[in-house]
Amino acid sequence: MKEADYELVIIGGGPAGLTAGLYAARAKLNVILIEKLVPGGQVVISGWIENYPGFPEGVSGPDLVQKITEQVKRFDLNIESNEVVSMDLFEPVKKITLSDRTISTHTVIIATGASPKKLGVPGEENFYGKGVSFCATCDGPFFKDSVVATVGGGNTAVQESLFLTKFAKKVYLIHRRDKLRADAILQERALANNKIEFLWDSVLTGINGLTHVEKISVQNIKTGDKKELPVDGCFMWVGIVPNTHFIADTVKLDEYGFVIADLNMETSVPGVFAVGDVRNTPLRQIATAIGDGAIAAITAENYIENIKK
Amino acid sequence: MAKDILEIGDSSFDAEVLQSEKPVLVDFWAPWCGPCRAIAPMVEELAAAFGDKVKFAKCNVDENPATPSKFGIKSIPTLIFFNQGKVLDKIVGIVPKSQLEEMITKV
Numbered sequence: 415m416k417e418a419d420y421e422l423v424i425i426g427g428g429p430a431g432l433t434a435g436l437y438a439a440r441a442k443l444n445v446i447l448i449e450k451l452v453p454g455g456q457v458v459i460s461g462w463i464e465n466y467p468g469f470p471e472g473v474s475g476p477d478l479v480q481k482i483t484e485q486v487k488r489f490d491l492n493i494e495s496n497e498v499v500s501m502d503l504f505e506p507v508k509k510i511t512l513s514d515r516t517i518s519t520h521t522v523i524i525a526t527g528a529s530p531k532k533l534g535v536p537g538e539e540n541f542y543g544k545g546v547s548f549c550a551t552c553d554g555p556f557f558k559d560s561v562v563a564t565v566g567g568g569n570t571a572v573q574e575s576l577f578l579t580k581f582a583k584k585v586y587l588i589h590r591r592d593k594l595r596a597d598a599i600l601q602e603r604a605l606a607n608n609k610i611e612f613l614w615d616s617v618l619t620g621i622n623g624l625t626h627v628e629k630i631s632v633q634n635i636k637t638g639d640k641k642e643l644p645v646d647g648c649f650m651w652v653g654i655v656p657n658t659h660f661i662a663d664t665v666k667l668d669e670y671g672f673v674i675a676d677l678n679m680e681t682s683v684p685g686v687f688a689v690g691d692v693r694n695t696p697l698r699q700i701a702t703a704i705g706d707g708a709i710a711a712i713t714a715e716n717y718i719e720n721i722k723k
Numbered sequence: 724m725a726k727d728i729l730e731i732g733d734s735s736f737d738a739e740v741l742q743s744e745k746p747v748l749v750d751f752w753a754p755w756c757g758p759c760r761a762i763a764p765m766v767e768e769l770a771a772a773f774g775d776k777v778k779f780a781k782c783n784v785d786e787n788p789a790t791p792s793k794f795g796i797k798s799i800p801t802l803i804f805f806n807q808g809k810v811l812d813k814i815v816g817i818v819p820k821s822q823l824e825e826m827i828t829k830v
Contacts, residue, residue, distance in 0.1 A: 451817045452761040458817070459757055476757035495765070495820050513821065543798040543815030552756040553798045555785070625795060647797065 418507045420444050420519040421718050425498050428455025429700045430690025431525030432482050433707030439489035441715050448512065450497045454479030455527045457700060461551035461577050466700050503664045503683045506721070520721060521685045521714040524661070524673055525707065528654035528691040533565065537621030545627025545647045550574035554581045560646035563588055563630050565618050571651035572596035572604045578649065579609040586643060588613045588632055621648055656692045668694045679710035685717050727770035729780045732787040741808040743778055746830050750781040751791050751801045758817050759800040765820050773827050806830055
């Protein structure tokens with residue numbers, strides 16, 4: 415076997431990457447996990463998680479992250495705060511270029527997840543942190559007795575809109591369809607909440623104000639009617655985009671930009687795996703990310719055993 | 724909490740931050756904010772590394788509503804870098820540690 419700095423490099427420290435790290439560390443692989451920001455990924459901004467088993471009352475995203483992080487640290491997983499700039503995967507010993515150096519490895523697990531999608535409407539960038547937010551649990555309390563708008567109709571949008579009703583006196587929920595996509599139980603709660611006013615078949619077209627968000631423009635896509643609404647804040651949950659900028663053309667992506675991987679989490683390149691939200695998975699949940707991470711770590715371990723022979 | 728980070732509030736803000744001779748990095752946070760908890764260790768590492776040149780402070784926005792409102796804070800974590808009583812730079816949300824280092828070493 416050719417020499418390499420590591421047997422396994424895990425890129426990304428959300429639930430999928432941390433679980434892969436947990437299994438790899440327990441298997442005593444020579445492993446490093448590279449995290450660009452902080453461990454936890456999108457779970458860090460998740461408010462209350464009710465569908466992750468083992469927590470009958472639910473668990474807050476940050477608490478769950480803290481528990482997983484403590485667990486991996488118990489097995490001495492090496493986590494480095496750094497960013498992957500590019501990868502060279504053509505040789506059996508793969509090269510990963512970080513912001514300050516290049517490391518070599520036999521296997522790679524891509525666990526970079528996804529980021530909230532931007533709508534791309536005027537005002538969205540300018541007013542970020544000035545009324546535009548993607549994190550209701552962080553910023554909801556700044557909107558006590560205020561009027562806020564939320565955009566989206568999926569689980570996150572509906573759950574976080576419900577959370578915002580604890581603070582705001584009114585929440586406009588803007589959704590481009592005429593019904594919600596969220597789980598039935600969340601739909602029921604939202605529809606029964608008299609602080610939420612639904613703007614069906616509608617899209618957000620602009621965010622305006624002087625120093626802070628003061629009003630938004632909304633258009634009904636069926637009738638074409640446009641209106642302006644005075645609001646103090648605007649929260650958006652309109653889906654996600656995979657974090658794959660460093661991948662270039664090293665592994666195959668699907669038409670939406672997610673990494674294609676098989677049942678063993680293996681990508682188009684042998685020894686390179688993809689797990690969690692960045693993968694072309696049918697479901698993006700903590701529960702599924704955890705499973706992906708475990709499978710990839712074991713497959714990577716088998717791969718390493720094979721090349722040692 | 725690391726001893727290198729000074730807990731400040733509405734009453735001590737003027738003396739500790741605006742009147743400070745050293746530049747001050749203020750971390751506006753709250754206990755209910757997940758990303759704030761997530762970046763806290765990063766800020767502590769920076770305090771350990773740059774504590775001799777820069778004063779590190781944290782302000783709980785829950786207990787001290789006046790100061791964040793004065794600086795137009797509507798999202799946390801927000802990190803504001805002050806020098807000689809003026810805002811030099813402001814960062815909202817979770818950013819890579821290298822970006823914070825860059826901000827601090829600019830002075």
